[in-house]
Amino acid sequence: MRAVVAGCLGALAMAAPAASSPARDADRYPDWSGQWTRAGSPNFDPSKPPGKGQQAPLTAEAQAAFDKVATNRAQGGLENSLSVTCVPNGMPRVMIDYETSDFFVTPSATYLWFDFSNELRRIYTDGRKWPDKIEPSFTGYSIGEWKDTTGSGKFDALEVETRGFRGPRTYDGTGVSLHADNQSVIKERLYVDKASPALLRDEITTTDHALTRPWTVTRAYKRVDKIVWTENLCALDTSYVILGDENYFIGADGYVMPAKKDQKPPDLRYFGGEKQ
């Protein structure tokens, strides 16, 4: 029963000089191993307040849609609160890093794992071209290029471009959506802060048809001293269920509960004459 959204990138992968064994000159790459957690708030732009305070440069249409979402939320609704039903955060929201993350670097790809939502980003750094066709995914298809900005012979920044999205996607928990056409292009620059080597920064610029201009935010991640990996089990932990167009709670005893005042019970049209 697990339908798969296939992302067939086969020809591309075959063409690429793939190899992820340990590198002979691994010293050229930064050591980003370990565990990271976000520095700052879980707002998409951590320098600004949530919701409208984010000052996302939304088009008039997108702003109207967000105003409607905000109204729904105020009434107990869950419109655009996608992650409560375990929709992946996708890009760029996954970069909020709600809990902890694991960045592992190989010459051919850098992998970013986010344990909160069990999402793995794969940033190809093997020199491949953009494929003719990208099957969409929530985290998109990322190509990166390592930079040696100081001429020291060591890479110190990773520039990434990501395309090929699937939706729906939001920037953060407030429900500001990216455009439904999923044509977003996200550019990032990941680097360790020279002044604060314990901080990894990511400058994220989103270009999207729901925006009037590219929207740039900078997030930071700090190293975790004592590494503990935990399993986050959204499907088990969530207490929400959506039936028809309505969202409900699942009570501690496993039964459906209303999520709003005076909410009607779920439609049991498929139970014919069976009595409770």
Added chain:
Amino acid sequence: MRPAIAALALALAASSAAAADDGKYPRWDGQWQRVGGAQYDPSKSARDLQIPFTPAMQAHFDAVVANRKEGGLVDNFSTSCVPIGMPRMTVDYERQEIIVTPATTYIWDTEGNELRRIYTDGRAWPAKIDPGFLGYSIGKWKDTKGTGKLDALEVETRGFLGPRTYDSSGAMLDPDNQSVVKERFAFDAAKPDEFADEITTIDHSLTRPYTIHRLYKRAKKSVFSDTLCALDESYLILGDENYFISADGFVMPAKKGQKPPDLKYFDNAGK
């Protein structure tokens, strides 16, 4: 809208590709697919795995089989998106991507969105393990032929969370989650596009260690996919009953004559 960085990426290709492999580790990169069926032991019939269960676990499993015949989903945890965990992850339902770094080998299971870490940095067992469905794995690379090339990875995994089953039949591991799973991944230089995994499970629901062998082949084409269990799942468990969710999003019975869910929390239920 889409300025390409392809040219720059191409320029980088030479340096990255050249740096990619020091020849010490087996070429384990890419995607891998299981050889054989999706039953836990591919050498046995799915209906008769011959797991060396204790009498108590055999009786439990017999009850599960009876429930399944009635349309029940007892011990079919993955239908409600419970991670399959170890050792079931080794079935490799869809594809697995393996990423080797000197300190850790990662196995990304696309079916369950599970990332397994096998630590190969020489660490000792921690005093306390935060339990997980995949457990905590420590591995050691071996050069069994003295060629200077590593051709086997021996792994031990402990520290589990449950419930876990061996496969979709519902054959369970002991709820005490004290399982120890030992594996030996073996590589043959003459067959660079396959590897074997010998998996031995020691568990209190077993009368003896239970060993099976699986074989995996490198996928000719890498296919990465979003497998979204929670979105794609059409099962709903309410109280002690399992139901379907219809294509139009409403609750449906999963069994003939099944009563509707208890709506006791709705004041106006049935009105």
